[in-house]
Amino acid sequence: MxxxxxxxxxxxxxxxxxxxxxxxxxxxxxxxxxxxxxxxxxxxxxxxxxxxxxxxxxxxxxxxxxxxxxxxxxxxxxxxxxxWSRVDAHMVAYARSLREHARVALLSNIPSDHADAFLATQPWLRDLDHIAFSGKIKAAKPDPAAFHHCLAALRALPADVLFVDDRVENVRAAQALGMHGHLFTGLGELTAAVDTWLPSRTDI
Structure with missing residues (x-):
C-alpha cells in the first residue's frame, strides 16, 4: 500500500x-x-x-x-x-483520515525528551503506522539515514512513499532517494497533491 x-x-x-x-x-x-x-x-x-x-x-x-x-x-x-506542543487539529484529522486509503507515518526532527512529551500529550500519534523521531532513531533530516530508517521500518520501497515537509532541503533529500515529495504550504495544496498521487482515493 x-x-x-x-x-x-x-x-x-x-x-x-x-x-x-x-x-x-x-x-x-x-x-x-x-x-x-x-x-x-x-x-x-x-x-x-x-x-x-x-x-x-x-x-x-x-x-x-x-x-x-x-x-x-x-x-x-x-x-x-x-x-513546540501545539498541533493543527485540521491536519491531525486529515492525516488520520488518510489511513483509509494509505499507510501514514511520521518523520520528525525532535529531541528525545521533546518526543516523550509529545507522545504523552498527543495520543493520536499511536494510531499511525510508524513514528520516527530523530532523537530516538539518532538520525535527523536531511540525513539519508533518517529516511532509510522509515523505509526499513515500513518495509517499503522509496517509490511507495509520498514525503510531505515544509522544508525544501528535506523534500529534495527524500526525492534523491527515489521518494515522491511535496513541499507543504497548506492543507488545500496537500489535498490536491495526495488526490493526484492516490487517484483511486475517494473524497474525504
Whole structure:
C-alpha cells in the first residue's frame, strides 16, 4: 500500500509558540538575536541524540557566555518543550483520515525528551503506522539515514512513499532517494497533491 510520510512541525504541528525565544532570551539576560543564533546553531546534535538536553543547553549558554546552572537549564528545557506542543487539529484529522486509503507515518526532527512529551500529550500519534523521531532513531533530516530508517521500518520501497515537509532541503533529500515529495504550504495544496498521487482515493 502507498505510504504518506509526514513531517511534524510546520505541517501537522504548529510552529514554535510566538514570543518563546524572547522569553527564553530574557531568562538568560541576552539579546533575542544572539539567543536565537545559539539556540539553532547548537541544535543538530540535540535533535539526533548526540547531545542530551543538559549538554545542549550547556552549549547554548556557554555560547552566550552565561552560567549553565541546573535550574536555568531545566527552566529553559521545559519552556522549549512547551513552545513546540501545539498541533493543527485540521491536519491531525486529515492525516488520520488518510489511513483509509494509505499507510501514514511520521518523520520528525525532535529531541528525545521533546518526543516523550509529545507522545504523552498527543495520543493520536499511536494510531499511525510508524513514528520516527530523530532523537530516538539518532538520525535527523536531511540525513539519508533518517529516511532509510522509515523505509526499513515500513518495509517499503522509496517509490511507495509520498514525503510531505515544509522544508525544501528535506523534500529534495527524500526525492534523491527515489521518494515522491511535496513541499507543504497548506492543507488545500496537500489535498490536491495526495488526490493526484492516490487517484483511486475517494473524497474525504
Amino acid at each position: 502507498s505510504i504518506v510520510l509526514f513531517d511534524l512541525f510546520g505541517v501537522i504541528a504548529l510552529p514554535q509558540r510566538p514570543g518563546t525565544m524572547a522569553r527564553m532570551a530574557a531568562r538568560c539576560h541576552t539579546p533575542v538575536d544572539a539567543f536565537t543564533e545559539a539556540y539553532w546553531t547548537c541544535r543538530p546534535p540535540y535533535d539526533s541524540a548526540q547531545h542530551t538536553a543538559t549538554e545542549y543547553w550547556t552549549a547554548v549558554l556557554r555560547r552566550l557566555s552565561r552560567p549553565s546552572d541546573a535550574d536555568t537549564i531545566e527552566e529553559l528545557r521545559l519552556a522549549d518543550i512547551d513552545s
